[in-house]
Amino acid sequence: MASKTDTQVATVYVRFKEGxxxxxxxxxxxxxxxxxYDKAKSVKTGKFFEIELSDGSTEAYRQLQEMSEKVLANPVIESFEIHWPSDSAVGK
Amino acid sequence: MASKTDTQVATVYVRFKEGxxxxxxxxxxxxxxxxxYDKAKSVKTGKFFEIELSDGSTEAYRQLQEMSEKVLANPVIESFEIHWPSDSAVGK
Known part of the structure; x- marks a missing residue:
């Protein structure tokens, strides 16, 4: 089981803002x-980043949030969504 | 509730193969x-495509599978994962 001191992988999904x-x-x-392929009516592209964090501390989470806002997504045209390791555990 | 004749959005995630x-x-x-940002030990990039399908028929799913293999991912270096609309419903 993952603990706060283990390496964790979070995923940041980046997509264009509406419009x-x-x-x-x-x-x-x-x-x-x-x-x-006539069934595909529209296609939207996006990117994601799987980020290995050295631990699951509050500081690691704070850094992830900040790097998503400042580096991974361009706030003018893109929005982002962070899936924390705990989310994936819930999903599985 | 979504039926087989409704428009559906599937997501194809594409990432580099291991190695x-x-x-x-x-x-x-x-x-x-x-x-x-010293907590980020490694970063892997990937992309995703949100594809609006005209319906949820078997033919639409077949096309999605085929276009993922032939167009969206480069099978030499990339693998893909399709999240069908039904998966998202399960996840929510």
Whole structure:
């Protein structure tokens, strides 16, 4: 079982904010349609970062939140969502 | 409640296979360390695609599986994971 002193992996999901153009997604959808995949009506792209944290301390969590805001996502056009290790445990 | 004739959104997660170099992740980790975020020991990058399917038919699912294999992921270096709408319902 994971404890606060164990290495933990958190995932940060970054996507475009509502209303921001996603040209890569549009291009992929058009390509898919041309290839005959007519069931795909729209495609939105996003990225994620799996970050190995040295421990599960409050400080590690604080750093993860701050690096997501300042480095991983561009707050002007992107939003982010952090899945803490504890969330994954709940999901499984 | 979603039925088979409703539009559904599936998500395809694409990540590098084990052993494939992820230079973007390495660079981000180094930058984070230089910025003082010492808790982030490693960073792996990945991408995801939120695909709106016109319906939840077997054919739509077949197309999603095939486009993931042939278009969204590069099978030489990447693996993918599809989260069907039904999975999300289970997760919530």
């Amino acid at each position: 921001v153009l996603d040209p890569e997604g549009v291009t992929i959808q058009k390509s898919l349609a041309m290839m005959g | 494939v170099l992820d230079p973007e992740g390495v660079t981000i980790q180094k930058s984070l360390a230089m910025m003082g």
